Amino acid sequence: MEFEYADASQQWFEAVFKDHQEGARSRASSLILEGSKTNTGCIVTPTQGARKVRFMGRQMPAYRFIFCIQNQVSASYDDVVRHRCNNRRCINPDHLELGSRGENLQDEREFAANGVDYDLL
Numbered sequence: 001m002e003f004e005y006a007d008a009s010q011q012w013f014e015a016v017f018k019d020h021q022e023g024a025r026s027r028a029s030s031l032i033l034e035g036s037k038t039n040t041g042c043i044v045t046p047t048q049g050a051r052k053v054r055f056m057g058r059q060m061p062a063y064r065f066i067f068c069i070q071n072q073v074s075a076s077y078d079d080v081v082r083h084r085c086n087n088r089r090c091i092n093p094d095h096l097e098l099g100s101r102g103e104n105l106q107d108e109r110e111f112a113a114n115g116v117d118y119d120l121l
């Protein structure tokens with residue numbers, strides 16, 4: 001028998017969307033409001049690396065939290081939130097996109113070779 005397996009990450013997002021959607025959304029908005037906008041349109045957190053957020057017993061990078069909550073995506077462990085701007089401190093939802101680990105690696109190679117095309121953001 002086949003069934004769809006939801007990993008702990010997906011289950012957590014589903015539980016949040018079901019019972020804590022409002023709290024999650026306001027947390028995401030306040031994280032964005034606390035960030036500062038750069039001249040490339042990024043919204044960066046005042047941290048050295050990617051800012052972490054803790055919500056309902058789970059910790060994750062703020063950009064992953066914000067992207068998934070705002071787009072109602074129940075991301076699995078294998079789903080990564082990619083930065084189209086290649087700035088890991090950026091939490092601007094418009095600069096974030098869901099993808100696979102393979103695509104994320106490909107992004108890194110492409111940014112290294114060609115830089116970021118800000119017109120695409």
Ligand SMILES: [Zn+2]
Pocket residue numbers: 041042043085086087090091092095
């Ligand atoms: Zn950005």
